[in-house]
Amino acid sequence: MNSAIRALIIRLETIGEVTEIDKVALAALPVQERFYTRGSEIIPDGEISTSCCLILEGYAYRSKTLPDGNRQIFSLHTSGDIPDLHSLYLPKMDHTLGAISDCIVARIPHDAVKDALMRAPSLIGLLWRDTLIDAAAFRAWMLMLGQADAASRMAHLFCELYIRQSMAGLADGNSFALPLTQTDLSDILGTSVVHTNRTLQDLRRRGLLDFDQQVVTILAWEELRALAQFDPSYLHYLDRRVGRVDPAKL
Amino acid sequence: MNSAIRALIIRLETIGEVTEIDKVALAALPVQERFYTRGSEIIPDGEISTSCCLILEGYAYRSKTLPDGNRQIFSLHTSGDIPDLHSLYLPKMDHTLGAISDCIVARIPHDAVKDALMRAPSLIGLLWRDTLIDAAAFRAWMLMLGQADAASRMAHLFCELYIRQSMAGLADGNSFALPLTQTDLSDILGTSVVHTNRTLQDLRRRGLLDFDQQVVTILAWEELRALAQFDPSYLHYLDRRVGRVDPAKL
DNA sequence: CGTTCAATTGACTATCGTCAACTGGCGTGG
DNA sequence: CCACGCCAGTTGACGATAGTCAATTGAACG
Numbered sequence: 202m203n204s205a206i207r208a209l210i211i212r213l214e215t216i217g218e219v220t221e222i223d224k225v226a227l228a229a230l231p232v233q234e235r236f237y238t239r240g241s242e243i244i245p246d247g248e249i250s251t252s253c254c255l256i257l258e259g260y261a262y263r264s265k266t267l268p269d270g271n272r273q274i275f276s277l278h279t280s281g282d283i284p285d286l287h288s289l290y291l292p293k294m295d296h297t298l299g300a301i302s303d304c305i306v307a308r309i310p311h312d313a314v315k316d317a318l319m320r321a322p323s324l325i326g327l328l329w330r331d332t333l334i335d336a337a338a339f340r341a342w343m344l345m346l347g348q349a350d351a352a353s354r355m356a357h358l359f360c361e362l363y364i365r366q367s368m369a370g371l372a373d374g375n376s377f378a379l380p381l382t383q384t385d386l387s388d389i390l391g392t393s394v395v396h397t398n399r400t401l402q403d404l405r406r407r408g409l410l411d412f413d414q415q416v417v418t419i420l421a422w423e424e425l426r427a428l429a430q431f432d433p434s435y436l437h438y439l440d441r442r443v444g445r446v447d448p449a450k451l
Numbered sequence: 452m453n454s455a456i457r458a459l460i461i462r463l464e465t466i467g468e469v470t471e472i473d474k475v476a477l478a479a480l481p482v483q484e485r486f487y488t489r490g491s492e493i494i495p496d497g498e499i500s501t502s503c504c505l506i507l508e509g510y511a512y513r514s515k516t517l518p519d520g521n522r523q524i525f526s527l528h529t530s531g532d533i534p535d536l537h538s539l540y541l542p543k544m545d546h547t548l549g550a551i552s553d554c555i556v557a558r559i560p561h562d563a564v565k566d567a568l569m570r571a572p573s574l575i576g577l578l579w580r581d582t583l584i585d586a587a588a589f590r591a592w593m594l595m596l597g598q599a600d601a602a603s604r605m606a607h608l609f610c611e612l613y614i615r616q617s618m619a620g621l622a623d624g625n626s627f628a629l630p631l632t633q634t635d636l637s638d639i640l641g642t643s644v645v646h647t648n649r650t651l652q653d654l655r656r657r658g659l660l661d662f663d664q665q666v667v668t669i670l671a672w673e674e675l676r677a678l679a680q681f682d683p684s685y686l687h688y689l690d691r692r693v694g695r696v697d698p699a700k701l
Numbered sequence: 702c703g704t705t706c707a708a709t710t711g712a713c714t715a716t717c718g719t720c721a722a723c724t725g726g727c728g729t730g731g
Numbered sequence: 732c733c734a735c736g737c738c739a740g741t742t743g744a745c746g747a748t749a750g751t752c753a754a755t756t757g758a759a760c761g
Contacts, residue, residue, distance in 0.1 A: 265590065268680045271598035275590050287587075290580040295587050295685045329579055330540040336586035337537075337545050339593060340515065340525050346596040347641025348521035350716070382739060391597030393718050398741060430518045435545040600748070632707060643750050648709060650749095708756080715750070724741075731734085 202228050205257040205307035212281030215368050215438050216334060217327045226321035230314070232307035237300040239380075244298040250288035252308045256280055259304030260380055264388065265296040274389040276338060277301065277362065277381075281369055286332050289314055302380035334437045341435040349430070351392045351400045356429035358389060359410055363419055364433050364443060375419040379412065452478050455507040455557035462531030465618050465688050466584060467577045476571035480564070482557035487550040489630075494548040500538035502558045506530055509554030510630055514638065515546040524639040526588060527551065527612065527631075531619055536582050539564055552630035584687045591685040599680070601642045601650045606679035608639060609660055613669055614683050614693060625669040629662065 206227050213219050219227075234257065237243050244250055246265060254261070256278050263284055264274040275296065278284040285298050289311055300306075318325050338361075345354045366377040381389075387397040404410055409425045411418045419425060433443050456477050463469050469477075484507065487493050494500055496515060504511070506528050513534055514524040525546065528534040535548050539561055550556075568575050591611075595604045616627040631639075637647040654660055659675045661668045669675060683693050 263590075265594050267594065267598055273594040273597040275593055287583045290576050291583040291587065291687060293684075293687070295687070296590060325575060326540050329582070332579070332586065333537045333541040333582060336582065336589060337541065339586060339589040340513075340546060343525055343589060343593050343596060344515050344517065344523040346593060347523040348517055383741095384739080394739095395719080395741085396717055399717095402741085434543070437541060437543070437545070633709095634707080644707095645709085645751080646749050652709085703761100705758105705760085707758085710755075711753090713751085716748085718747070719745085721744090722742085724739100726739090727737090729735085729737105731732100 205255050208281035222321045223324050226317040230309050232309050234307050237304045239303050242299045246297045248294045250292050252310045253283050254285050255307040256282045257305040257307050260301035262301045263298050272388045337435045346391050354390050355400050356425050360429045360431040379417045380415045455505050458531035472571045473574050476567040480559050484557050487554045489553050492549045496547045498544045500542050502560045503533050504535050505557040506532045507555040507557050510551035512551045513548050522638045587685045596641050604640050605650050606675050610679045610681040629667045630665045
């Protein structure tokens with residue numbers, strides 16, 4: 202089986218039951234792997250998309266830029282994610298999908314995905330659910346953007362990324378790779394680069410985490426979680442482990 | 452046909468093609484109308500939902516409250532909307548659905564909706580699309596929360612509501628009903644009540660709009676749109692009129 | 702006529718943005 | 732090899748935006 206599809210199945214298994222029929226249908230999907238360099242656009246805002254992008258390697262992001270030039274990053278995506286699954290039924294992009302780091306992306310034509318949905322109808326609920334969890338993550342981030350200060354927002358972001366990377370098997374103990382510049386980070390948090398830098402220093406000084414050389418290390422999970430008021434239930438993992446124990450021990 | 456279902460069909464027709472088969476399946480949906488008083492919760496955060504709520508009359512909202520008590524309102528909903536359609540494949544609520552004003556809500560069991568999807572498969576794409584547009588609106592609001600100041604955010608909110616109410620046939624010329632207190636408004640904008648009040652006065656003084664006695668009146672659409680940097684494409688209406696002309700002339 | 706709640710105001714403070722400068726690493730080309 | 736530029740990260744000073752606290756007004760309601 203194609204390794205991109207394997208990553209997708211691993212992801213789907215964390216949010217729902219994947220039957221053998223589903224797996225067969227997914228395995229039959231035609232994928233075309235493409236390479237995108239750091240900073241490049243995978244699907245630009247406004248484009249009418251005819252395929253979905255399954256991330257195989259690297260970090261992708263979704264963002265939109267206002268006419269005045271301000272940019273907000275909506276989400277980050279890694280191996281097994283289909284950040285533009287929505288394009289299946291909303292083909293006109295209202296934002297940009299881009300590559301934060303160098304990425305390998307498996308592109309799957311919409312027609313092929315819709316074929317798979319016909320052959321394995323239980324995939325409908327599963328993929329639909331995936332787009333709904335995507336929306337749930339937006340709500341969680343709206344809540345932080347509207348109601349929390351910069352330090353809490355940053356803490357929340359690192360909490361979410363840590364849980365997601367752990368669940369995807371991409372965390373190494375209490376560390377994970379995060380190929381972001383502080384400028385990127387500021388476009389996620391909605392704060393200026395200067396303030397982002399000072400907030401990060403604050404979290405470091407308080408011994409909550411470190412973020413250096415593209416690697417995040419969680420140093421005090423409980424304190425970080427408390428500062429972030431983080432509750433992972435919006436990620437809607439089936440797994441009962443999530444949020445019950447220190448993820449460092451997952 | 453039930454009037455709630457009629458409102459739903461009108462809404463769906465603005466975002467996609469609704470076939471006769473779809474309409475028959477929708478018309479057969481069993482609905483139980485319920486009344487909710489202003490301020491009451493329709494579906495509380497954390498509940499496992501077994502039905503969808505189709506708004507027939509009044510304004511509903513979705514929100515989440517942080518442990519520290521801060522509340523963010525994510526969206527507002529009127530006649531024809533199913534604000535918790537996501538519960539179909541994500542039954543555990545990660546936020547609250549509540550009534551901003553007195554509301555009449557038609558509740559439809561999940562099983563009945565899933566039955567309708569079996570009988571009219573083209574409904575799948577249509578309803579899925581509706582949940583995707585819901586997510587697109589979240590992205591648009593995240594962009595404003597992260598990147599725009601209070602005046603722009605307020606202008607954007609009024610622009611969106613005006614377009615949506617116009618498309619739903621609920622606007623009267625350049626006015627529409629909005630049964631919000633300034634406290635509610637502040638929970639949408641992510642600003643304090645005091646600042647919300649001052650921002651509103653600012654927009655009034657600049658002659659852009661008025662908001663008094665639960666009625667919003669747009670006084671200078673183009674200026675308002677420019678201040679908000681508003682682009683309605685994220686609402687994904689099929690209708691070519693949207694955004695092309697002054698909505699006051701729709 | 703008192704209570705309640707929404708709207709409003711003033712004074713003060715805190716958070717965060719802007720501007721500008723400086724550092725250090727890293728790769729490129731003379 | 733080293734000078735140079737570039738970019739990410741960092742710092743200080745200052746200003747703008749927005750929050751908090753407290754008090755007042757006015758309408759609605761029993």
